Amino acid sequence: MSVVEKISSNELISLENQYGAHNYHPLPVVLNRGEGVFVWDVEGKKYYDFLSAYSAVNQGHCHPKIINALVNQAQTLTLTSRAFYNDKLGNYEQFITQLFGFDKVLPMNTGAEAVETAIKICRKWAYEKKGIPEHEAIIVVCENNFHGRTTTIISFSNDENARKNFGPYTAGFVKIAYDDVTAFKTILESSKNIAGILVEPIQGEAGVYVPANDYLMQIKELCNQHNVLFIADEIQTGIARTGSLLAVCGDCNCEAQCERQDTYATPDILILGKAVSGGVYPVSAVLANDAIMNVIKPGQHGSTFGGNPLAAAVATAALEVVADEKLAQNARRLGKLFRAKLNDYIQSSSIVSLVRGKGLLNAIVINDSEESSTAWDICMKLAENGLLAKPTHGNIIRFAPPLVMTEEQLLECVSIIIQTLKEFEK
Structure with missing residues (x-):
């Protein structure tokens, strides 16, 4: 095939259907x-990206600073494995630990790997530091969670589509209702073998469920009282997406990208991924203080690619962009504007019953059943009108544009969304 020969969208979709799982x-x-908040298809049509690769592209598509870091490092050294030191990792580790306020980081590649890493660290800490008998540690998780799709993670998922026929499942987890402090307190009082609680500050995949303002703080206080680790999965909510550097910062109104406010529920273990690299390269990170992280010894956990110099260079640049361009502040301001405009529309809408979210992580609930195709049909029409979004849980549409979006662009997108929804009003 000639390099100048163009393949149509339908042909490319057929190739994926034939040769891909x-x-x-x-x-x-x-x-x-892709560039900034925009993407183009193979026919040249331009779209607003309102998914940001599930919040991996917070800094915008192909951000010049991140791409330059990738290219420059790729021309120098890409991979050594951890059999040797490299000249990028230490600087990156110092940068990310100081940025988020932890002693150490364990670098990995994907979000699911980072969650698995946090689970291993929590269990090892429980046996060696807390004194829980080996193989008896329990990690509390929340119903309707989404932490990935590895065998361990689907073992405590509510998503039967992700679980069915993938068993036997991994033991050692107990589920409680999300945003229910009493349920967590009851579990803690019923067992001395609770090692930690793994929680999303906002449940994104479940439909952008935002808990009560004091939920995370109360969870953290209970963890402190019972010597239990608070593990925050900020893979989707972190890196300025919700209007502060981390969603556990709460309603942060600081001018800096993140200061430790009274509402900051400090995690014992922090899990990051996605936008750590601005969507340019797979990078994830697990952060904790020495008293926890030092249970991991040489040979007990690792990854050939985890901590490679290419990843370190890209992640450093991506995190610098967040601070330099004040993306947390922009997300906070534009998120309030987005919800205000959608709430105005909803007052007289029969197709949308609710808008919810924080920062630029938002969702609308479509007034139809989860089994209906309405949300999918709306997303198809949005694409026709130049905006890309995707349903979750059947009747919910998530909206998460790149955080480099301007107010003018956001208002244009709101107009596209409202005009599209009007086509579905009953």
């Missing part, structure tokens, strides 16, 4: 270029 159900849009 059918483990995703994407919208029928084939993208081949």
Whole structure:
């Protein structure tokens, strides 16, 4: 095939359907270029990206500073494994630990790997530091969680589509209701073998469920009282997405990207991924203080690619962009504007019953059943109108644009969304 020969979207979709595993159900849009808040398909149509690769592209598509870091490092040294030191990792480790206020970081690649890493650290700490008998540690998780799709993680998932016929499942987890402090307190009082609680500050995949303002602080206080680790999965909510550097910062109104306010529920273990690299390269991180992280000894956990110099260079640049361009502040301001505009519309809408979220992580609830195709049909029409979004849980549409979006662009997107919704009003 000639390098100048163009392949149509339909042909490219057919290739994926024929040769790729059918483990995703994407919208029928084939993208081949991105810049800032925009993406283009192979036919040249331009779209607003309102998903940001599930919040991996917070800094915008192909941010010049991040791409330059990638290119420069790729021309120098990409991978050594951890059999040797490299000249990028130490500086990156110092930068990210100081940025988030922890003693140490364990670098990995993907979000699911980072969650698995946090689980291993928590269990090892429980046996060696807390004194829980080996193999008896319990980690509390929340119903309707989403932490990935590895065998261990689906063992405590409510998503039967992700679970069915993948057993036997991994033991050692107990589920409680999300945003229910009493349920957590009851579990803590009923067992001395609770090692930690793994929680999303906002449940993104479940439909952008935002808990009560004091939920995380109360969870943290209970953890302190019972010598239990608070593990925060900020893979999707972190890196300025919700209007502060971390969602556990609460309603942060500081001018800096993040200061430790009274509402800051300090995690014992912090899990990051996605936008740590601005969507340019797979990078994840697990952060903790020495008293926890030092239970990991040489040979007990690792990854060939984890902590490679390319990842370190890219992640450092990506995190610098967040601070330099004040993306947390922008997300906070534009998120309030987005919800205000959508709430105005909802007052007279029959198709949308609710808008919720924080910062630029938001969702609308479609007034139809989870089994209906309405949310999918709306997303198809949004794509026709130049905006890409995706349903979650059947009747919920998540909106998460890159944080580099301007107010003018946001208002144009709000107009597209409202005009599209009007086509579905009963």
